[in-house]
Amino acid sequence: MQQLRNLGRRKLRTSLTILGITIGIWALVVFGSMANKINALVAGGSQFYEGKVTVSAKGAGMGFGSPVDISAGDRVASMGGVDVVVPGVSMLLADEASSMSMSMPQMIRGQVADADRGRETFPMSYASGRALTPADEGSNVAVLGSDIARQHDTKVGDTITLHGEPFQVVGILEPTLTAPDTTVVVPLEAAQRLYVKTLPPLVAAELDPATLATGFTVYPKPGTDPETIATEIRATAPDLEPVTAKDFNSQIGSATSILNSILVGIALISLAVGGLSVINTMAMSVAERTREIGIKRAIGGGRLRIVRELVTESALIGFLGGATGLVLGAVLVTVVNEAGRSSGTVLFQLTTGTALTAVGFSTVLGALAGLIPAMHAARLDPVAALRYE
Amino acid sequence: MTATALLEGRNLRKTYRLGRRTTVEALRGVDVRIDRGEMVAIMGPSGSGKSTLMHILGLLHSPDANHGPRPELSFGGQDMVNLGEGERTKIRAREMGFVFQDFNLVPTLTAIENVMLACDYAGIRGAPARALAAEALALVDLADRADHRPAELSGGEQQRVAIARALVNKPSLILADEPTGNLDSERSAEVLGLLRRFNQEHGQTFILVTHDPDVAAACDRVIRVRDGRIRDQSLSAVPQPLDLEAREAVA
Numbered sequence: 001m002q003q004l005r006n007l008g009r010r011k012l013r014t015s016l017t018i019l020g021i022t023i024g025i026w027a028l029v030v031f032g033s034m035a036n037k038i039n040a041l042v043a044g045g046s047q048f049y050e051g052k053v054t055v056s057a058k059g060a061g062m063g064f065g066s067p068v069d070i071s072a073g074d075r076v077a078s079m080g081g082v083d084v085v086v087p088g089v090s091m092l093l094a095d096e097a098s099s100m101s102m103s104m105p106q107m108i109r110g111q112v113a114d115a116d117r118g119r120e121t122f123p124m125s126y127a128s129g130r131a132l133t134p135a136d137e138g139s140n141v142a143v144l145g146s147d148i149a150r151q152h153d154t155k156v157g158d159t160i161t162l163h164g165e166p167f168q169v170v171g172i173l174e175p176t177l178t179a180p181d182t183t184v185v186v187p188l189e190a191a192q193r194l195y196v197k198t199l200p201p202l203v204a205a206e207l208d209p210a211t212l213a214t215g216f217t218v219y220p221k222p223g224t225d226p227e228t229i230a231t232e233i234r235a236t237a238p239d240l241e242p243v244t245a246k247d248f249n250s251q252i253g254s255a256t257s258i259l260n261s262i263l264v265g266i267a268l269i270s271l272a273v274g275g276l277s278v279i280n281t282m283a284m285s286v287a288e289r290t291r292e293i294g295i296k297r298a299i300g301g302g303r304l305r306i307v308r309e310l311v312t313e314s315a316l317i318g319f320l321g322g323a324t325g326l327v328l329g330a331v332l333v334t335v336v337n338e339a340g341r342s343s344g345t346v347l348f349q350l351t352t353g354t355a356l357t358a359v360g361f362s363t364v365l366g367a368l369a370g371l372i373p374a375m376h377a378a379r380l381d382p383v384a385a386l387r388y389e
Numbered sequence: 390m391t392a393t394a395l396l397e398g399r400n401l402r403k404t405y406r407l408g409r410r411t412t413v414e415a416l417r418g419v420d421v422r423i424d425r426g427e428m429v430a431i432m433g434p435s436g437s438g439k440s441t442l443m444h445i446l447g448l449l450h451s452p453d454a455n456h457g458p459r460p461e462l463s464f465g466g467q468d469m470v471n472l473g474e475g476e477r478t479k480i481r482a483r484e485m486g487f488v489f490q491d492f493n494l495v496p497t498l499t500a501i502e503n504v505m506l507a508c509d510y511a512g513i514r515g516a517p518a519r520a521l522a523a524e525a526l527a528l529v530d531l532a533d534r535a536d537h538r539p540a541e542l543s544g545g546e547q548q549r550v551a552i553a554r555a556l557v558n559k560p561s562l563i564l565a566d567e568p569t570g571n572l573d574s575e576r577s578a579e580v581l582g583l584l585r586r587f588n589q590e591h592g593q594t595f596i597l598v599t600h601d602p603d604v605a606a607a608c609d610r611v612i613r614v615r616d617g618r619i620r621d622q623s624l625s626a627v628p629q630p631l632d633l634e635a636r637e638a639v640a
């Protein structure tokens with residue numbers, strides 16, 4: 001192919017230009033994969049909070065932390081429009097928050113299975129084993145999120161130790177790319193017991209584990225807006241902190257969309273620099289080849305043909321840069337993900353969409369960057385071009 | 390014998406603008422007629438407007454239309470003055486062949502690919518183009534150099550590749566600007582003999598811009614240009630075939 005041969009004419013210059021695109025696409029792939037992962041977490045979170053009010057003890061953040069008495073749930077249940085209130089206990093899986101992590105912290109969560117009576121909308125599918133049932137209350141059984149199962153190399157039937165107690169693994173979830181991946185689900189009674197173990201002995205002695213909850217999931221009656229219930233909880237129960245999908249989206253969603261814009265912005269800036277260097281390279285190529293363009297035009301090469309050849313050449317620069325950047329970005333993403341997997345930290349998610357977009361974008365960018373010099377070349381007067389020194 | 394005109398030009402003018410004030414009147418109103426099958430030399434001192442005339446006849450430039458009497462140019466009976474660049478490019482590709490003075494070939498392409506380029510622009514591609522190009526290269530005695538790049542060819546060989554390219558589509562008109570300018574007299578006679586043979590065997594029309602009186606002498610007719618005007622377009626004095634054979638015998 002003639003365009004490949006033309007690229008070979010100035011190997012150093014072409015390679016440097018391709019490198020410029022490579023860096024831009026590399027950044028786009030890496031940051032894009034990071035944004036994908038964050039988006040998946042956020043989308044999962046948003047879906048998790050949809051259609052219900054997630055209530056936690058005040059000051060405890062998103063569903064774990066300081067305990068309240070389980071009777072607080074009855075107060076909520078008596079509010080208008082409330083269908084079911086499901087008490088739950090959540091705590092960190094590790095004894096102390098250890099690893100600095102971009103991902104969700106690993107959690108243990110306990111609630112009576114099926115207490116939500118099918119109202120739960122967040123989809124759960126099982127890679128192996130089964131879901132917990134109400135009959136599991138009182139026994140030490142657990143369902144593991146996919147990341148936790150992978151990290152501990154655990155299969156259904158194995159035993160896992162949680163805060164010093166052995167639990168039999170009865171089910172493992174499919175990856176969801178969000179919170180359930182890093183969560184161990186146990187019966188409520190077991191979670192209450194484990195929770196007390198994490199407290200200082202003096203505090204623990206005061207508590208009856210059976211009356212403990214760290215939060216409630218409140219399902220509204222059909223036709224009732226979760227926001228209405230959240231407003232009433234805020235007004236009447238100062239010890240409880242309700243979170244709805246709307247709250248989640250306004251807090252986390254807007255923060256992540258800014259983060260996404262910054263990440264993608266960085267990549268686009270480096271691509272703009274790469275694009276300019278393609279324009280520069282192609283302008284130099286056109287100047288160098290002025291006489292040969294003059295010959296082609298003189299012996300009957302049409303303008304469109306000249307433009308097409310040069311644009312193909314610069315699109316090729318863009319494609320080669322993009323493909324190289326994609327490969328290098330994919331290598332980095334894979335290596336970092338594999339390294340982080342053992343600690344349950346998966347930073348990136350490289351999707352086919354991101355990969356195709358990156359290479360497609362760099363190819364189009366290359367073509368567009370070549371268009372200006374190519375049009376200039378096509379407009380040259382063949383005779384003047386022939387005489388060009 | 391009534392010859393039919395292949396090219397007919399009237400009031401051909403070309404003024405180059407250098408600065409705001411300075412202009413060069415390269416062609417100051419030329420009437421010219423080239424018949425089918427003619428082999429014509431354009432002669433004249435340096436800067437007299439020979440190349441300018443050739444570029445207008447070869448549709449590489451348009452004659453000035455914004456001052457003086459309206460220019461006319463017809464090729465094969467068809468008006469060329471009002472033709473768009475796309476149409477002119479098509480005619481150059483299909484019906485004309487060009488040889489330029491020094492820079493003729495695309496440096497990244499081999500000899501045969503350079504010749505095939507002309508086929509490509511005329512709409513012939515692939516195996517038929519390769520066969521035609523090989524045939525044309527054989528005509529200029531360069532079959533064994535088909536896969537050489539221009540940098541691997543001598544100046545004379547490059548000129549012959551350009552001639553092969555000009556001939557490959559069997560165009561009705563071949564325009565050559567100093568086709569023998571870079572060649573020694575022996576090579577020059579060889580190239581000239583080749584052009585003459587095509588002119589006679591295929592009835593193709595040739596316009597040769599030249600400084601060389603020997604080249605002019607080998608043509609049917611000489612158009613003499615001076616200061617942008619035609620001074621004289623007499624028929625050659627000497628019956629050429631004899632002259633040419635004599636020179637070839639010497640070589």
Ligand SMILES: Nc1ncnc2c1ncn2[C@@H]1O[C@H](COP(=O)(O)OP(=O)(O)OP(=O)(O)O)[C@@H](O)[C@H]1O
Pocket residue numbers: 384405406407413414415433434435436437438439440441442
């Ligand atoms: N692009 C241009 N811009 C300005 N002036 C030009 C241009 N091309 C040619 N000229 C001028 O026009 C005049 C005629 O040029 P042309 O090239 O036709 O001469 P020529 O007869 O072919 O000369 P030579 O034998 O040296 O090639 C010259 O004075 C030249 O300087």
Ligand SMILES: [Mg+2]
Pocket residue numbers: 439440441566
């Ligand atoms: Mg000249």
